[in-house]
Amino acid sequence: MSKATIAVIAAVSAGAGAAATAAMYSMRKPEQTVTSTTTTAVTTRTPSAPVPVLASQVFTPQTTTAPGAPVDPAGLFEYGFPGPVADLATRQGLVSSFDRRTRNPHWVAEHITPASLSIRDGDRKHSSFLEDPAIPDKFQAKLKDYYRSGYDRGHQVPAADCKWSQGAMNDTFYLSNMCPQVGEGFNRDYWAHFEDFCRRLTQRYPSVRIVTGPLYLPKRDPQDSKWYVRYEVIGGAAPNVAVPTHFYKVIYAEEQAAPGGKVALGAFVLPNAVIPNEKPLSDFEVPLEAVERASGLEFANKLPAARRKRLCAETSCSVMVKEYAERQKAFAKK
Numbered sequence: 286m287s288k289a290t291i292a293v294i295a296a297v298s299a300g301a302g303a304a305a306t307a308a309m310y311s312m313r314k315p316e317q318t319v320t321s322t323t324t325t326a327v328t329t330r331t332p333s334a335p336v337p338v339l340a341s342q343v344f345t346p347q348t349t350t351a352p353g354a355p356v357d358p359a360g361l362f363e364y365g366f367p368g369p370v371a372d373l374a375t376r377q378g379l380v381s382s383f384d385r386r387t388r389n390p391h392w393v394a395e396h397i398t399p400a401s402l403s404i405r406d407g408d409r410k411h412s413s414f415l416e417d418p419a420i421p422d423k424f425q426a427k428l429k430d431y432y433r434s435g436y437d438r439g440h441q442v443p444a445a446d447c448k449w450s451q452g453a454m455n456d457t458f459y460l461s462n463m464c465p466q467v468g469e470g471f472n473r474d475y476w477a478h479f480e481d482f483c484r485r486l487t488q489r490y491p492s493v494r495i496v497t498g499p500l501y502l503p504k505r506d507p508q509d510s511k512w513y514v515r516y517e518v519i520g521g522a523a524p525n526v527a528v529p530t531h532f533y534k535v536i537y538a539e540e541q542a543a544p545g546g547k548v549a550l551g552a553f554v555l556p557n558a559v560i561p562n563e564k565p566l567s568d569f570e571v572p573l574e575a576v577e578r579a580s581g582l583e584f585a586n587k588l589p590a591a592r593r594k595r596l597c598a599e600t601s602c603s604v605m606v607k608e609y610a611e612r613q614k615a616f617a618k619k
């Protein structure tokens with residue numbers, strides 16, 4: 286068992302039963318693919334082509350059926366292509382891909398630099414949470430879904446990473462950048478310290494990219510020993526927004542600001558649960574492939590092995606817990 290795998294198992298113990306699931310992913314052999322048990326809709330485009338693609342463009346209907354075939358399955362598309370569509374939004378400080386089925390993002394990507402974090406033009410007291418009008422109404426996460434749900438509207442790209450402009454900060458307040466997160470003990474605490482860890486990486490790296498998103502991991506049922514994905518859906522009598530069991534961050538710490546340099550990669554999976562501040566961040570480090578298997582996404586296909594480093598080997602992966610008063614100030618407006 287690799288060191289990384291052991292770390293995953295340790296990580297998992299922090300979350301109530303969040304379970305050996307992440308460990309399971311890291312230990313599976315490639316041929317034992319299990320992504321179909323957890324995944325969500327399939328993204329319809331590659332990150333290298335960040336242009337919204339209409340569903341009709343994804344599939345080119347065959348106009349010619351095989352000679353002599355008695356059926357024409359693709360004739361369906363006369364009535365419309367079912368999808369899935371992963372709504373891609375390119376905003377000032379982030380790019381996001383939305384999962385219409387769970388009403389959560391698939392992933393949200395951001396970029397921080399020493400310069401971007403040094404500008405303080407935005408203040409979250411001037412921002413308000415917004416339903417995302419770029420998503421068809423029937424698939425949107427709604428403010429009322431979160432109301433009295435017991436969960437925070439948890440930013441995936443943190444507002445604090447977009448202080449360089451009020452407009453950019455505002456953009457982080459779309460619900461398409463939110464997931465329901467446990468507030469006390471997670472979003473307002475350990476997760477916030479983790480976000481702060483990411484910002485502190487800019488003291489060493491001139492350019493840092495971060496992709497953040499939810500996971501829905503299976504957990505073993507003690508009754509029948511089978512694996513099930515179980516998650517809450519908030520929205521009251523009209524349940525609408527899935528509550529992820531876990532969150533991931535993939536961090537790309539670039540050694541040089543220009544493309545082509547070495548990249549220190551770090552992948553982390555944290556349970557959507559209270560995590561004690563004493564828990565070392567390194568406990569949550571997982572192999573990148575574990576996040577890929579769990580999410581159905583791929584994060585660094587075009588990054589050759591020769592340019593990769595392991596973030597937690599290059600720098601100390603640990604959170605710094607801020608003073609209580611400072612924390613209150615920072616998160617009072619959640």
Ligand SMILES: *[C@@H]1O[C@H](CO)[C@@H](O)[C@H](O)[C@H]1NC(C)=O
Nearest residue numbers: 411412413450451452453455
């Ligand atoms: C930010 O959002 C607030 C509240 O929705 C709005 O009043 C303000 O004009 C926005 N600012 C910018 C720069 O977009």
